[in-house]
Amino acid sequence: MTQFSILTQPILTTTAEAIIVPLPVSKGSFPNSKPFHSIDDALGKALTDLYNRKIFTGKKNEIHAVHTLGKLNSRVVICVGVGETKTLTPEVLRHAAGVASRKLQELRATSAVWLLETLPTPEKWVQALVEGTFMGSYEYTDCRSSVETTREGLKSLEFALPKASTAATAALRSGGIVGQAVNTARTLANTPANLLTPTHVLDWAKDQFKKSSGVTLEVIDAKKAKSLGMGLFLGVAQGSVEPPYMLVMRYLPVKGQKPVALVGKGVTFDSGGISIKPSAKMSDMKGDMSGAAAVLATMVAVTQLKPKKNIIAIVGLTENMPSGTAYRPSDVLTAMNGKTVEITNTDAEGRLVLGDALCYVVKEGAKEIVDLATLTGACSVALGDVAAAILGNDQALVDRWLDISTTTGERLWQLPLYEEYLDYLKSDTADLVNASEGRLAGTCTGGKFLEQFVNGTPWVHLDIASMMHYSSTSGYVVKGMSGVGVRNLVGYILGPANAVVRQKKSTRKGTK
Numbered sequence: 001m002t003q004f005s006i007l008t009q010p011i012l013t014t015t016a017e018a019i020i021v022p023l024p025v026s027k028g029s030f031p032n033s034k035p036f037h038s039i040d041d042a043l044g045k046a047l048t049d050l051y052n053r054k055i056f057t058g059k060k061n062e063i064h065a066v067h068t069l070g071k072l073n074s075r076v077v078i079c080v081g082v083g084e085t086k087t088l089t090p091e092v093l094r095h096a097a098g099v100a101s102r103k104l105q106e107l108r109a110t111s112a113v114w115l116l117e118t119l120p121t122p123e124k125w126v127q128a129l130v131e132g133t134f135m136g137s138y139e140y141t142d143c144r145s146s147v148e149t150t151r152e153g154l155k156s157l158e159f160a161l162p163k164a165s166t167a168a169t170a171a172l173r174s175g176g177i178v179g180q181a182v183n184t185a186r187t188l189a190n191t192p193a194n195l196l197t198p199t200h201v202l203d204w205a206k207d208q209f210k211k212s213s214g215v216t217l218e219v220i221d222a223k224k225a226k227s228l229g230m231g232l233f234l235g236v237a238q239g240s241v242e243p244p245y246m247l248v249m250r251y252l253p254v255k256g257q258k259p260v261a262l263v264g265k266g267v268t269f270d271s272g273g274i275s276i277k278p279s280a281k282m283s284d285m286k287g288d289m290s291g292a293a294a295v296l297a298t299m300v301a302v303t304q305l306k307p308k309k310n311i312i313a314i315v316g317l318t319e320n321m322p323s324g325t326a327y328r329p330s331d332v333l334t335a336m337n338g339k340t341v342e343i344t345n346t347d348a349e350g351r352l353v354l355g356d357a358l359c360y361v362v363k364e365g366a367k368e369i370v371d372l373a374t375l376t377g378a379c380s381v382a383l384g385d386v387a388a389a390i391l392g393n394d395q396a397l398v399d400r401w402l403d404i405s406t407t408t409g410e411r412l413w414q415l416p417l418y419e420e421y422l423d424y425l426k427s428d429t430a431d432l433v434n435a436s437e438g439r440l441a442g443t444c445t446g447g448k449f450l451e452q453f454v455n456g457t458p459w460v461h462l463d464i465a466s467m468m469h470y471s472s473t474s475g476y477v478v479k480g481m482s483g484v485g486v487r488n489l490v491g492y493i494l495g496p497a498n499a500v501v502r503q504k505k506s507t508r509k510g511t512k
């Protein structure tokens with residue numbers, strides 16, 4: 001476990017093994033270059049030389065280690081590029097911290113200090129740096145038979161600031177909670193589907209949400225789901241031998257306040273069912289519970305952050321499998337709110353799981369709802385792997401989410417919920433089909449389907465399918481499941497005043 005702390009002594013007195021220096025593209029463009037020069041001078045201008053020879057240019061995520069060979073107490077100075085100081089954002093530093101954390105691992109450093117005094121508003125980057133350190137050094141090793149255990153790991157990471165402050169100390173703590181929650185979500189999603197069935201998630205949740213945690217856990221098993229009328233959810237689950245569960249987590253610290261609701265798609269494996277998926281990349285569908293993973297990990301963060309806000313969270317956990325008992329195209333299922341759905345494609349199962357989960361939180365009196373789901377492949381077609389989609393029935397709420405995402409760095413892009421999309425979902429036999437014919441506006445029709453189950457409650461739907469998985473490692477991004485959604489969810493729960501460094505408002509709203 002790494003200890004995080006603030007260092008206020010002059011940087012040259014440090015005995016940390018590594019000094020990490022964030023460096024801009026133009027040397028000398030820092031607001032305060034004194035600490036940089038003190039290191040550069042001690043190293044016989046080695047850092048200046050790197051710039052002069054263009055060995056290091058300061059562009060984002062560039063990294064270069066200079067061995068001090070006894071010229072400093074520290075054995076290595078790690079230069080990390082941050083681009084232009086004028087356009088510095090927490091996201092740039094999250095990535096820089098990710099790159100640096102892997103360099104520290106490579107160099108077997110057990111202690112390090114970040115030199116922040118050269119940056120504008122130094123203390124404002126602390127939370128992002130802690131988050132990036134956790135995320136960048138993440139590795140999923142649970143299934144390896146041998147892991148390098150001799151490595152000591154990073155024991156201490158300090159942040160050199162001109163002065164200590166309660167804000168900086170709080171940033172260390174919340175950065176750690178958020179970073180670890182992202183990694184928790186990644187591990188849940190990375191765990192193979194045979195090792196993470198709905199029952200395994202239930203056991204995990206029982207362990208996390210004990211009485212002392214402040215979050216109560218209610219388990220809706222198949223029998224209870226049947227009595228509640230959750231026909232859509234049970235329809236998906238009927239093809240699997242694994243028992244399905246809806247898990248309801250309640251965190252209600254404020255008397256008489258309607259809760260906000262967090263809803264997650266938790267399909268622990270999506271084979272497509274009878275409308276089976278092609279085999280290429282089907283294994284990625286172990287991550288089809290990434291929405292649930294984000295919600296569960298956020299609730300773990302809630303037990304630590306203890307916000308003054310009532311929250312009800314629900315995750316629908318099931319497999320989607322083909323079998324003799326599986327639901328089939330042409331089946332008609334009835335949702336908890338009485339709406340009937342003709343199944344036209346058993347691979348459009350996420351919206352069925354969520355349909356009943358949304359009905360549940362509406363019945364519980366949620367004042368606002370957010371759902372997270374790896375809902376449509378079309379989301380990647382629309383946005384690539386650089387943003388998730390947001391759709392909603394209340395523009396003010398959508399705008400709040402867009403605002404949160406500029407702060408947390410988890411990009412969202414709004415897609416519409418035009419009335420006409422409901423025509424795409426017309427059925428000859430039931431109230432709705434679960435999947436429209438053809439391939440038009442796949443993410444929007446998915447959202448439109450969900451809207452039928454929120455009964456007008458202000459709601460946003462985050463289709464995170466595009467961001468579920470990273471195909472390579474860079475910055476804080478580590479190849480594998482992304483843990484997307486946690487940072488935005490925590491930002492939403494804490495509210496704008498408590499989120500990390502505020503940035504320029506979204507240009508959508510016309511502010512500069």
Ligand code: BES
Nearest residue numbers: 345347348349374375376377378435465
């Ligand atoms: N889980 C998938 C969507 C998905 C695809 C997530 C790729 C992450 C990566 C979802 O259940 C699905 O199969 N959706 C269908 C919907 C269609 C049948 C209307 C899709 O996207 O093809």
Ligand code: ZN
Nearest residue numbers: 270347348349
């Ligand atoms: Zn599917």
Ligand code: ZN
Nearest residue numbers: 267270288350
């Ligand atoms: Zn799915």
